[in-house]
Amino acid sequence: MAKGEFVLNIGDDNVVLTRLVDGGVANAWLGSPDPALAIEELGEALATDTKGRISVLVDTLDQSFKEEELPKVGILDRRKVLSRHIAMAFPGANMRGAHLIGPGSKNTLLYQFAAVPLDGRIPGWMDFVDSLPNQKGGVFAVAAENVDLIAALAPKDAPPVEQGNHWRHLIGINVTGGLRQIIEKNGRLCLTRLTQAPPPETPPDEFADMIIRDFRATITYIRRLGYAVGDALDLVVLTTPENKGALDALTWDGARSVSIYTPYEAGATIGVGSIGKEDQAYCDVLHAAWFANKGRTRLPLTRSAALGTAKDDLRELAFAVAPYAAGLLAAAVVGWTGWAGYDTFVTSSANAQMEQQLAALKHTLAEEQAKLGLLPYDAARMRNVLEVNSSLEIGKLDYAPLFQTISSALQNDAVVLSAKFSTGGADPNAPPQPGGAASKSAYTIDVNMRLADVITRADEAVQVARRLEARLNAGFGKGHTVKMTKEPVAAQASQALTGNLFSSEANATDSSSQGNVSRDEHFFVEFQITKAGP
Structure with missing residues (x-):
C-alpha cells in the first residue's frame, strides 16, 4: 500500500502544502499565510489522506541559530542541562531544538541550538496542525534541517579542502518568503539570510545583477564569521531556465565552483524525482521533497519546556550498562520512572506558568504590533536597508580630520602642494572588521610641501623639515607612522645640496654663493604618513 505524507512550508508571504506518496511529489497547493483561512484553502487537500503524517518546515524571517558547548554530565541529567542552556540562549516564547554535533573542547559536548519565536501567525498554524487527525511529524526550521541539501547539489568531483575552511552557499527563491540563502561552514550551518526576491517579471540581466549583489553582501557577512579570501566556496544557485544563461555569464568572485540548476533539475539530481513543472522558479516543493526523503531528521523544534522524553533517557541508559546488570537496571528503571513522574509534574507546573507568561507576552506583542503598523515605513525593509548601508560604510575614509x-602641523613653515591618498592594509586578505569606522581603515598619504619663502639656507631647511616631521608625528599619534621620503631640496639647477636627516648640518654650494639660494627659489620636502590596519 502506498505511503503518503504531507509537508507544510510556512512563510511570511505564503504557505505551500506538498503531498508525497512513497517519497515522490504527488501534488502541491499554495495557500494564504493567514491560518484562519487554512481550512478553507487546504482542508480539501488534507482530507485526501487523513492518516498521512504531516510535518512543518518554517521558512520565516525570524529564525535563530547558535552553537554552544555544554559540560559532560550523566545520562540522566543531560536532558535537564540541555533544556536549561537552550532556555537561557533563547528566552521568552519560542519553539526550540538542539542537535548534538560532537565532542567539544575540555570535556564538553558541542550542540547546535535553533529557535523560532512563537509570535505572528506561527501559533495559529501550530494550533491548526495540532487539530488535524494526521500523525504529527514535527516542526523544523528550513535552514537548519535542509542545510545538507547544498552538499547534495555541489560538485562531487571537487578536490578536498586541505587548508582553510570549506564553505557551501545555496541561493534560491521560495514563494513562502523570498530569496533564501543558506551557508554552511565545514559541513555545519553557519548563516541564513532571507531578503526580498526580484519580481517575477524582472528581465534576466537585471535579475542576475540583483542576485550577484545579494551574493556579495553575503560574502561581507561571512567575513565576520571567519571567511578569508582563498577559502574554498562552492555556490549553488536555483533559478528559472530563462535566468540560467544570464547567471552563468557572471563572474562570481570568491567562488571555487558555481552550479546553476532549475528546481526541477535539482530534484532530478538529488534523486527525489519530478517536483512539478520544469520551468518553475520556486524551491518550496524541492525543500519539502528533500526533507521527506532524508529519513532521519536533524533538529526538531518543540514548544515544551524540556527537550526529549523519559524514553530518550532510558534508551541512552540501556546502552550504558552491561547485560549482566539487568537486575540493577530494572530497579533503576522503576526508581527513575517514579522520579520522571515527579519531574513531569514539576515540568507541567512550569508549563502552566509559562503559558500565563505567554498570554501576557502576546498581549504586549499585540500592542507593539499595533504601534508598528502606524509607522510610515516597513520596519523589516528598513532593517535590511540599514544592514546594507552598514556594509557600504566599511572602508570609507573621512578626509577632514x-x-x-x-594643517595644524604646518605653523607657517610650509604649504602643501599635493597629497596622494591610497587605502588598504598590508594584508589584502584581512577581512573588514564589523562596525569599523572610516578612521579605522588602513591608508597611506604622500604629502608634497614647499617650505616658507624666508628659508634660504639648506641647513635651516633641514631643521624646519625635522620640526615638521616631529609635529606630524605628534599630531597623528599612536598607530601612525610619519617619515620623510624626500629631504629638502631647492629648485635651482646649478645648486648642489649636501647633508642628510641624520647629520647635524647641511650645506648647499654652487659657483656663486655658499649656503644661500635665490629668494625666488624654494625648498621642497615630501612626507609619507601611514596608518596600519586594525
Missing part, C-alpha cells in the same frame, strides 16, 4: 592634522 586628516587635513586638519596636517
Whole structure:
C-alpha cells in the first residue's frame, strides 16, 4: 500500500502544502499565510489522506541559530542541562531544538541550538496542525534541517579542502518568503539570510545583477564569521531556465565552483524525482521533497519546556550498562520512572506558568504590533536597508580630520602642494572588521610641501623639515607612522645640496654663493604618513 505524507512550508508571504506518496511529489497547493483561512484553502487537500503524517518546515524571517558547548554530565541529567542552556540562549516564547554535533573542547559536548519565536501567525498554524487527525511529524526550521541539501547539489568531483575552511552557499527563491540563502561552514550551518526576491517579471540581466549583489553582501557577512579570501566556496544557485544563461555569464568572485540548476533539475539530481513543472522558479516543493526523503531528521523544534522524553533517557541508559546488570537496571528503571513522574509534574507546573507568561507576552506583542503598523515605513525593509548601508560604510575614509592634522602641523613653515591618498592594509586578505569606522581603515598619504619663502639656507631647511616631521608625528599619534621620503631640496639647477636627516648640518654650494639660494627659489620636502590596519 502506498505511503503518503504531507509537508507544510510556512512563510511570511505564503504557505505551500506538498503531498508525497512513497517519497515522490504527488501534488502541491499554495495557500494564504493567514491560518484562519487554512481550512478553507487546504482542508480539501488534507482530507485526501487523513492518516498521512504531516510535518512543518518554517521558512520565516525570524529564525535563530547558535552553537554552544555544554559540560559532560550523566545520562540522566543531560536532558535537564540541555533544556536549561537552550532556555537561557533563547528566552521568552519560542519553539526550540538542539542537535548534538560532537565532542567539544575540555570535556564538553558541542550542540547546535535553533529557535523560532512563537509570535505572528506561527501559533495559529501550530494550533491548526495540532487539530488535524494526521500523525504529527514535527516542526523544523528550513535552514537548519535542509542545510545538507547544498552538499547534495555541489560538485562531487571537487578536490578536498586541505587548508582553510570549506564553505557551501545555496541561493534560491521560495514563494513562502523570498530569496533564501543558506551557508554552511565545514559541513555545519553557519548563516541564513532571507531578503526580498526580484519580481517575477524582472528581465534576466537585471535579475542576475540583483542576485550577484545579494551574493556579495553575503560574502561581507561571512567575513565576520571567519571567511578569508582563498577559502574554498562552492555556490549553488536555483533559478528559472530563462535566468540560467544570464547567471552563468557572471563572474562570481570568491567562488571555487558555481552550479546553476532549475528546481526541477535539482530534484532530478538529488534523486527525489519530478517536483512539478520544469520551468518553475520556486524551491518550496524541492525543500519539502528533500526533507521527506532524508529519513532521519536533524533538529526538531518543540514548544515544551524540556527537550526529549523519559524514553530518550532510558534508551541512552540501556546502552550504558552491561547485560549482566539487568537486575540493577530494572530497579533503576522503576526508581527513575517514579522520579520522571515527579519531574513531569514539576515540568507541567512550569508549563502552566509559562503559558500565563505567554498570554501576557502576546498581549504586549499585540500592542507593539499595533504601534508598528502606524509607522510610515516597513520596519523589516528598513532593517535590511540599514544592514546594507552598514556594509557600504566599511572602508570609507573621512578626509577632514586628516587635513586638519596636517594643517595644524604646518605653523607657517610650509604649504602643501599635493597629497596622494591610497587605502588598504598590508594584508589584502584581512577581512573588514564589523562596525569599523572610516578612521579605522588602513591608508597611506604622500604629502608634497614647499617650505616658507624666508628659508634660504639648506641647513635651516633641514631643521624646519625635522620640526615638521616631529609635529606630524605628534599630531597623528599612536598607530601612525610619519617619515620623510624626500629631504629638502631647492629648485635651482646649478645648486648642489649636501647633508642628510641624520647629520647635524647641511650645506648647499654652487659657483656663486655658499649656503644661500635665490629668494625666488624654494625648498621642497615630501612626507609619507601611514596608518596600519586594525
